[in-house]
Amino acid sequence: MRVADQDSLDGSELVGQVSPLVLVAVDTTSNALVRTLFILAQHQNIQEKLRLGITEARIKRGDPAYEELASLRYLDAVWGETLRLHPPFFYLIRTTSADTMMPLSSPIKGFNGQETSEVLIPKNTTITISALESSCNPD
Template sequence: MLDARSRADESISLEYFDSGVHDADPQTPSNQDSVRSQTPQEPSPRRAHRKTMSEDEVIGQAFVFLLAGYETSSNTLAFTCYLLALHPECQGRVQDEVDDFYTRHDSPDYTNVQELKYLDMVISEALRMYPPGFRFARDIENDCVVNGQRLPKGAWLEIPAGFLHHDPEHWPEPDKFIPERFTPEEKANRHPFVYLPFGAGPRNCVGMRLAQLEIKMALVNVFRRFTIVTCAETKVPLELKSSSTLGPKNGIYVKIMKRDVGKESPQMST
């Protein structure tokens, strides 16, 4: 994982983002003349009152866009494939659903991929077992009392999403992979805040819909063509690491076999 706090030779250089900011800065000499020629002398009221981002905010957001959407989605894809390799009966249902999908559509898109209800349940269960954001935090804006506990203004409150996702009070047999936990009926009977793979409220993950879409698109294409099975190197259970995101400590090892649709058994891919 790339980390802005690591050594310069191991990370994406901050100077790259700094130069981008300065190149776009209308106050630098190189841009001043072009800005004057393109804009009126008197700024509009909207421009005069527009809130701008600081350099630190621009650099921080650049790293968020670059890293957050990549590692979380790739880890979720890996975890989902791992779980389906361990549960071939669930993988078979996914493949049947995908095969049926392609009898109606030439290719998946944002609209028609929503038809894949069982795949959606599989992804949701993978996110429950291995949430990419194992914990997240919020600043407390005002003094308040929650369940008898006084929370002072300015305190840092950390929400352990991983613990909530494995609480047996809400998730019977929490260590088992059971996609049916996410049928409409099951979701309606469960408190919404015990499932927080993307956070909740106005500050939930801004890339939630994009992440869900790209994960579905990838899995549709994978399971249309391949079957994933365990191999001698597959670790059960997985060793995990949790830094900014949750991921497999030493990678995930599985065997990928090419499907021959219509035949009883898949053939090894070359």
């Protein structure tokens, strides 16, 4: 999927988005791994299904390389669900570089009684985005 040119990031913006993740990668990786192991210890049925999948892969191909581990769908699902429920960072802080109309997931009623489905975010507005709330919101 290609992003529209006006929505794509230039090099400096991309570095700004990635740098915080790289700087905290060591702690977040170890924390995510410990959290995954803790969840597996609490859910023996999931642990057993995951163990069975990895054991079957080892029987077929020996010790799997990274690419083979990455292709194990249940392992990927367990890892993804752990990161969804327990993101490695709780929030991101960003500042708008231009006036932006932000679409809302559902319409809201303004003070004037009219419904709107987007909100103006003025240039240089600091926005805090909750990774935990956005990943656990059923909508």
